[in-house]
Amino acid sequence: MNLINPIERFGSSLISVQNPSTYTGGEIGSIVKPHRENDGLFNFAMAFPDTYTIGMSNQAIKIIYQGLNKKSNIRCERVFCPEQDFEELLKKTETPLYTLETGMPLNQVDMIGFSVGYELGITGVLSVLDLGNVPLLKKDRGPDDPIVFAGGVGATNPAPFSAFFDAVFIGEAEGGMFEIIEKLSQMKKAGASRDELLAEFARCPNVWTSNMSVEKTGHSKAFRAVWEGFESEPMLDAFYPLPNIRTVQDHGVVEIMRGCPNGCRFCHAGVYYRPQRARSKKKIIDYCRRLVNEAGFREISLTSLSSADYPDVGGLLNELNSIFKIQNVSFQLPSLKVNSFTLPILEELGEVRKSGLTFAIETPDEAWQLRLNKEVYTAHLVELIEEAKKRGWNKAKFYFMVGLPFSETEEKTEEKVIVEFLKDIQERTKIQCHVNVGTFIPKPHTAYQWVRQISPEESDRKLRYIRENLPKGKFRVGTHDIATSFIEGLMSRGDERAGMVIYNAYKKGCRLDAWEDHLRQNIPLWEEAFAEAPYDVKNEILRERSKDEVLPWDSVSLGPSKTFYKREWDRNEQEVLTPVCKPDCDHK
Ligand code: SF4
Incomplete structure (x- = not known):
């Protein structure tokens, strides 16, 4: 060679x-x-x-x-x-x-x-x-x-x-x-x-x-292959090699839990990483010791899909703080579900350095939350933010989505509900709100795999409403690029024909499209590739799929059956919650 x-x-x-x-x-x-x-x-x-x-x-x-x-x-x-x-x-x-x-x-x-x-x-x-x-x-x-x-x-x-x-x-x-x-x-x-x-x-x-x-x-x-040894087997040295230059995430990472018990109906990762498995505190502490003493990290993320659902996460943070505070090490929990986030967790998070407070809300409307299988108790959220303010936090980040499959009326639209909710939270807590809104892209292997994806025009209208109706001094609003969501939809639920569109777009010069600025430049090239395709690409991306249709990903099983996804869709229509997933549950 x-x-x-x-x-x-x-x-x-x-x-x-x-x-x-x-x-x-x-x-x-x-x-x-x-x-x-x-x-x-x-x-x-x-x-x-x-x-x-x-x-x-x-x-x-x-x-x-x-x-x-x-x-x-x-x-x-x-x-x-x-x-x-x-x-x-x-x-x-x-x-x-x-x-x-x-x-x-x-x-x-x-x-x-x-x-x-x-x-x-x-x-x-x-x-x-x-x-x-x-x-x-x-x-x-x-x-x-x-x-x-x-x-x-x-x-x-x-x-x-x-x-x-x-x-x-x-x-x-x-x-x-x-x-x-x-x-x-x-x-x-x-x-x-x-x-x-x-x-x-x-x-x-x-x-x-x-x-x-x-x-x-x-x-x-x-x-889908599932690693049965997540809890019992030794952890690999996944912090090596140490990069020579600063990377987008340059803090230590320890995966404390894999899988999420919550079963939000739009969520692909929640299905992909089932079941919930948690590492022991001892294993996590030993790994953190190596991150600090071998690799020199002073900020460590305790990652998982929903870290507040780690059993006794408050106790874990408490132990970590008591061991590593002397070395000025701070710990972050990057993904926190509001209802599992408690005041003791908040207390421990602020112990050494104040990391960001992030809340994934998706939609604030309670009936719509039942559809998603994701409840967010507003009173609890307000209480958390008020406590956080007392302890020195002055800003909080909120994530929302538009384009979820809800029945809207003229008075009640996703964007109006989001704006009203945020104004109310800000009014009550006076916290600086960083707001991030994305467009929902239906994902395979979820209860929402059949639904229509909203068009870039609809998405633009909704996102613009949110940007224009939240006062600038109190809110900083970021919205995902609508073109990115649209092109992602091509791949998310596309069939073999999408492959040739991708190939054509690449040949025209599209590169690194996961970067919004690259993709924005590449949009005319993607549009050319769409126009040259022998089928109506836009319609194929957006259209609702029939429940009886053979789907391009039917030859893959992530665990749950199609019957499970259909049942979850029905429960969505009935606005009924499905209890959290247990290792021995029948969510199949
Ligand atoms: S809490 Fe919901 S959205 Fe978050 S990872 Fe779990 S299932 Fe997915």
């Missing part, structure tokens, strides 16, 4: 690009397995379809990196999507994109695994493949090309991506992916061909391929 040493290859040109150290590797904690003649190691590229500064803040990448490198037969190295200036340098010097640890050209590895956490990353996937001289379409790959697959929350509807990925792994990597790749590494050592490796991978029950069938692969549906 012709390894690429970026310092030798690019010389002083490297300093002409932004953040050159993001292309050189060599960070503390990176794992280098030197190449030896015929070492027979399975070369795996852990790819992220966005830039280094985003990717190095992503826990999944580091978990997979650590998990695979524990296997002696596997050499797992990282690759990220370059910024445009480095893309130009690669092209000018005719250098293929390479992995960071030992500079393996991407087209010479055995397998490339993309972590797709959000659907809009797909143009980043194509960019990485293209720059690595790997054919973009799976049909064009031959016996010497790498196997290309994806995994992650953003890939549970594989249909729009099926032209690009040879396979998709559904579910948690620790739930079986390491073992199947280890098996492939042994097969490679024994001389297996690419076709044989791919056929073996496709036989894994968690792997989706476009030609799955009981006869060919042993299953006609891919089932």
Whole structure:
């Protein structure tokens, strides 16, 4: 293999690009397995379809990196999507994109695994493949090309991506992916061909391929892998490698819980990460010790989908504060459900440094909340904010969505309800409100998978109303880009035809579309790609699906059955809550 040493290859040109150290590797904690003649190691590229500064803040990448490198037969190295200036340098010097640890050209590895956490990353996937001289379409790959697959929350509807990925792994990597790749590494050592490796991978029950069938692969549906050992098994060193430059999230992270018990009907992550599993306090404290003493972090996020639902989170924070206060370490709980957020939690959160107070409300109307299966007690919220103010917090962040499937009247619209609620909260508490409003995108594998997505025009009208009706001195309002939501809808529920629209948009120059400013520039290119498609793309994105329709993601199961989602939809119509999920519940 012709390894690429970026310092030798690019010389002083490297300093002409932004953040050159993001292309050189060599960070503390990176794992280098030197190449030896015929070492027979399975070369795996852990790819992220966005830039280094985003990717190095992503826990999944580091978990997979650590998990695979524990296997002696596997050499797992990282690759990220370059910024445009480095893309130009690669092209000018005719250098293929390479992995960071030992500079393996991407087209010479055995397998490339993309972590797709959000659907809009797909143009980043194509960019990485293209720059690595790997054919973009799976049909064009031959016996010497790498196997290309994806995994992650953003890939549970594989249909729009099926032209690009040879396979998709559904579910948690620790739930079986390491073992199947280890098996492939042994097969490679024994001389297996690419076709044989791919056929073996496709036989894994968690792997989706476009030609799955009981006869060919042993299953006609891919089932989500769940890591049973989340609570019992040791934690991987998911804080290494330590990035050389400041990344978007440069604090320590400890995953205290996986899964969320709440079952909000619009929520895809809530289904993807079921069931709720919590790590012991001891394990969390030991890990924090390493984050502080080995990696030098002084701010630590205790992450999960809904951290206030961690059993005895107040007690956990109390213990952490009493151990680490002397080292000036502060702890944050990034995602808090209002009803599980208590005053003792608030007290502990402010102990060392005041982190942000964030409340995900979605909609403040009580009947609509019953539809979502998410109650937010306003009186409790007011009490929390009043207490927070007394303890020195002066601002709070609120998240809302518009475009949820509610029956509106002229008097009662989503935007009016949000504005009235916020004015009332602000009036009562006098807190500075940072408001963030997004457009709801119906997600596969949820009770709302069939509903209509609102058009960009409707979304614009609603968001504008909110911006214009909240006084500037008291409210800072941010609204998600409507084009972003619209394009995300293409991938979220699209079928195979969406793949060719994506391919066409990429060929026209669309890159890094998860970034609002990139996407805004790329919109004319996306519009051209829509216009050239042989079907009405806009209608397909927005239309309501019939309950009897075969959906593009029916060949994937995240656990619950379609009957469960339909039942949840009916309960939504009846405005009835479904109790929280228990490990042994029948939410299937
Ligand atoms: S609280 Fe609701 S929205 Fe948040 S992760 Fe859980 S199910 Fe999803």
